Amino acid sequence: MAFLRFSVDSALLRELGEKLVETVHLALVELVKNCYDADATEVEIIFTTNDNGATIIKVIDNGTGMSHTSVKDYWMRIATSNKEDRKVSTVFGRPLTGAKGIGRFCCRRLGNRLTLITKGTANGKTVGKQSKIEYTEVEFPWMEFEPGTDVTDIKCKGDQTFKNGEITGTTLIISGISEEWSHRGLNWLKRQLAVLAANRGVKREGFKEDPGFNVKLIAPDFEGGIRDLRDDLMNAGWGTLTAYINKKHQAVCELNALGIGRKTITSSQKFSALRDISLEIAIMVDQRDQMRDTGVLSQGTLQKILPEWGGVQVRYRNFRVYPYGDNDWLEIDRDRGLRKGNPNSELFAFAQSLRGVDPSRSLLNLLSMRSYVGNVNIGEEADGFEMKLNREGFLSSVAVDQLKDFVRFTIDWSTILRDYYIRQESQRHFLIAKGEFENIIDQKIDADKVVTEAVSFLEHNVRSIIDHLPEKEAKEIEISFTKATEAIRKHNESNQAELSHLRLVASTSTLLLIFSHEVKSLLGLLEQSKNSLTLIAKNMSSPKHQRKVNEISASFSELKDRLEELLQLTSLVGSDHRKSKPSQIALKEKIARVEKVFELVTNKYEITIDYSGVPANIVIKKILEAELYSILLNVLSNSIKSVIAAGRNRIIQINAVKDGIYNIITIKDTGLGLKESSFEEVFIPFIADPEGKLYQNLDSRLNPEDNLIVGTGSGLGLGIVKEIVNAHDGTVEFVKPQKDWNAELVIKLP
Incomplete structure (x- = not known):
């Protein structure tokens, strides 16, 4: 009796490679999944060239590797996989991800030649440096597996050696590369690998602690050459938050985020028990329009990662x-459940400075604790x-x-900025919609009239439609529509009044800060006067002492006048101005009044404020008096500090000209000046001294008693100026100064 045996044609390898692995990008993903399943902590994917200039791909991992027996009995045996009988990896207990048994076909799909180099132990259950290791190298010339030949007849050259002190792992070198690579396919590849790179470490019962997994993509022809997918992932979401504790135990925070760029803050709050602490957190939002790099991140991959x-x-x-990290140790989800909207007092003040942000509700956009991906690092010097x-x-x-307080401070600060971003995006979409509506009606409309104009437009068109409806149905629709449009109008009027009030509340903080400084200077002067009066009391008959008393009395009178002036300015915004109406205000008169507020400083430090270039007929239209004072107080306060810090000829010059419907106000000074790179940054709230030289120079040039008057700024002033000017359809910006001047600020107002 004769027996027959099956044989396998080499065409099967090509057939399986094409059917099981549809694209080169999928093939590479499967190879990296094999590295993950082999308990590697890192894999490098390298696109490079050989000596002949041909492209080759290297996939290098530091996983368990394979023994010579494993290569022979499993890797080279078609339709058999040593993964079938297990669900998790051998060292770290990772749930297996790779498609079982198709690794060799992935290599075949990528190129026509493969060199497999693997280093492992006999049991295949160890990673890292080993005292004795099996080193196996095999070459697979896929082109020799031609149709018509039997798979078992093709020999693959291989070597086995034993080495000491080597690190386990596997290297695949693939040449004869397919030409299917594309930018779109590479983005898909990165998104798939980002899911694996999100493993930052975990402990599973019965296994060694998993230190995490990372992927490095080194491809000279793609996106700068070297990509660390962990870094790419951290920078792909809405924002990346970094922070550290400085030598003064303050939190120094930086947020780089979509739509708002790079923002910084140094906390007033001190964390006295902390040092050598830092953090990096990626802020992930499950919305495509809040992702910075959709080549790395997608909603699908994010839903797998978080x-x-x-x-x-x-x-x-x-x-x-x-x-x-596995629990809600920062009480983020707890606060979300309680609908906590209020930040701490310092961040509440910060939220007040941002246009459109309601401080009491600024934390309501706090994301779930799983949406913050990152590490807090406690260093060697921490106690x-x-x-x-x-x-x-x-x-x-x-x-x-x-x-915990430090980390929550940083996250709460970023949440407030994200709330600000959402408001700004809403405003941007409003302007787009406004532009489209203006195209429809073929006329320009003021921003505060969009709602009323849109309602009127709808009313007109609805009436045209109603005229073609049966009488009863038309009457019902007209009544409903009238009630709806009236509700919209009333709500819009309420919002406009509240917006005006909130703008004034923001302005109040700066005026009160200046007022506080003045009160402190008064207290200091009273203390000095008390000491002088004590001396005078010893001998009132002395003419010299009498003159001293008269001088003190004159100082009291002068200070009282200035204090009353400030009280009048403060009262302008201290009450409810929702019923106040904008008016036409002469600019020069208000500059003169503000100049008087600063006389104590300008006289003492010989500062000249020249506003002779402001014509008396320059009038700012449709502005509240408190708003104009806030602009002038903040701008002049900054210039005064700058000219004192510069220590040279101290001059501030204000000019104004009328240009069409606008007034152009220019403030120039001989102070320290600004780098052009800081022209925009100084308007960011809480950035009082972006170049770090203003207050350092002030300290060396101020008399100690004047620190209370000039002092360190809040960083709110120019931000408030910009908010007010923008609200009146104007502009404010620093420009390159004219000759003989070091800083030039240009304000454009109707």
């Missing part, structure tokens, strides 16, 4: 501390952190409490 890998982890001296006996978290301490 449930498993979202959260702020803690690393203590480079080791992860559990369960931080006050002691691990519990079970190694699960820290023992309670002041440092641990302040660590």
Whole structure:
């Protein structure tokens, strides 16, 4: 009796490669998944060229590798996979991700030749440096597996050696590369690999602690050459938040985010128990229009990443501390559940400075705790952190409490800025819609009249439609529509009045700050006067002492006049101005009044404020008196500080000209000046001194008693100026100064 055996034609490899692995991008993803399943912590994908200039791909990982037996019995045996009998990886217990048994076909799909180099132990359950390791190298010439030949007849050249002190891992070198690569396909590849790179470390029962997984893509012809997918992932969401504790124990924060650019803040709050602390957090929003890099991130990949890998982890001296990051240790989800909208007092003041932000509701856009992806790093020099006996978290301490406060400060600050971004985006969409509506009606309309004009437009068109309806139905629709449009009108009127009031509330803070400085200077002067009066009391018959008393009395009178002037200015915005109406205000008269406020400083430091270039007939239209004072007070206050800090000829010049329907106001000074790169930054709230030289120079040139008057600014002034000017359809900007001047600010107002 004769027996027959099946044979396998080499065409099967090509057939399976085409059917199982449809694209080169999918093939590469599957190879990286194999690296992940092999418990690698890092894989490098390198696109390079060989000595002949041909492109080759290298996939290098530091996983378990394979023994010679595994290569022979599993990797080279078609339709068999050593993964079939297990669900997780051998070292870290990772859920297996790769499609079972198609790794060799992926290599075949990518190119026509493969060199496999793998280093592993006999049991295949160890990673890292080993005292003895099996080194196996095999070459696979896929083009020799031609149709008509039997797979088992093709020999693949291979070597096996044993080495000492080597690190486990596998390297695939693929040549004869397919020409299918595309930019769109590379983006798909990055999004798929980002899901794996999101693994930042986890501990699974019964296995070694998983330190995480990262992918580096080194491709000279694509996007700058070298891509770290972990970094790309961190920078792909709405924003990236970094912060550290400085030597004064303050939080120094930076947010780089979509739509608002790079923002910074240094907290007034001090975290006295913290040092050598830093953090980096990616802010991930599950909305496509709030992603900075959709080549790396998509809604689909984000929905895979956040449930498993979202959260702020803690690393203590480079080791992860559990369960931080897996739980709501920052009480983010708790506060979301309670609908907490109020930040702390410092951040409340910051929120007040941002246009359109309601401070009392500024935290309502706080994302879920899984949407913040990153690490808090506690360095070697940090004190006050002691691990519990079970190694699960820290023992309670002041440092641990302040660590939570520090991280929440940074996240709450970024949340307020995101609320601001949402408001600005809403305004941008409004302007687009306004432009489209203007095209429809073929006329320009003021921003505050869009709603009323749109309602009127609808009323006109609805009436045209109603005229063609049956009488009863037409009457019902007319009544309903009238009620709806009336509600819209009333709501719009209420919003406009509230917006005007909120703008004035923002202006109030600066006026009150100046008032506070003046009160402090009064107290200092009274203290000096008291000492002088004590001396005079010893001998009132002395003419010299009598003159001293008269001088003090004159000082009292002068200070009283200035204080009354400030009280009058403060009263302009201290009451409810929702019923106040904008008016026409002569500019020069208000400049003269503001100049008087600063006389104490300008006289003492010989500062000249020249506003002779402001014609008496320059009138600012449709503006509240308090708003104009806020503009002038903030601008002149900054110029005064700058000319004192510069220490040279101290001159401030104000000019104004009428240009069509606008007034152009120019403020020039001989102060320190600004770099052009800072022209925009100085208008960002809380950035009082972007170049770090103003207050350093002020300290060396001010008399100690005048620190209370001039002092360190809040960083709100120019931001408020810009908000007010923009609200009146004007502009404000720093420009390159004219000759003999160091700073020039140009304000354009109707």
